[in-house]
Amino acid sequence: EIVLTQSPGTLSLSPGERATLSCTTSQSVSSTYLAWYQQKPGQAPRLLIYGASSRAAGISDRFSGSGSGTDFTLTISRLEPEDFAVYHCQQYGPSPMYTFGQGTRLEIK
Amino acid sequence: QVQLQESGPGLVKPSGTLSLTCAVSGDSISSGNWWSWVRQPPGKGLEWLGEIYSSGTTNYNPSLKSRVTISVDQSKNQFSLKVTSVTAADTAVYYCARAVPFNLNQWGQGTLVTVSS
Secondary structure (H helix, E strand, O other), X not given: OOOEEEEXXXXXXXXXXOEEEEXXXXXXXXXXXXXXXXXXXXXXXXXXXXXXXXXXXXXXXOEEEEEEEEEEEEEEOOOOHHHOOEEEXXXXXXXXXXXXXXXXXEEXX | OOEEEEEOOOEEOOOOOEEEXXXXXXXXXXXXOEEEEEEEOOOOOOEEEEEEOOOOOEEEOOOOOOOEEEEEEHHHOEEEEEEOXXXXXXXXXXXXXXXXXXEEEEEOOXXXXXXXX
């Protein structure tokens, strides 16, 4: 099973700043199979990025994804108050079909 | 607009069976997508449990495979989850989700299931 490790566990920033979240996989994975989700308290996760760098429908262009191999990054260019949430990375396959990182909590400084 | 809605008991006794249903609207369960269950223990990360195709083909997380069964009812446009021999460790918010190639692009709101006597 491929293990996803997200860092940092908690990131404290102010609105307007740039956020950089990391997801490292225990084995090389295809970029096609890497996704990012945002989860606000009491809500379901929402797909942000798929294929490592493609934004899902309706997602602000302040969100961008990059990376390859074992190192992937989610960047939020200018933090808005609504961006403070937990972010999960996810990789696909082979078994189990979906595995998630432990999450990064982005909190207001 | 696709909507998924989980339903089922919020409290299950230890050693019992957890049963949930996900009703799908705005999309046909036979549309060619896979349909998944994911859970999240309080304050913890996400764990994928398994998925089903409209034909009834399933894939399960090996860590839970012996206790999890997912089924589909095309006539009602819904799919279901059963987890047997539950313990307190199975207490979690359970989500159903639609899978498109390689990710989960639509989620239900989630339902909390507590395992307690």
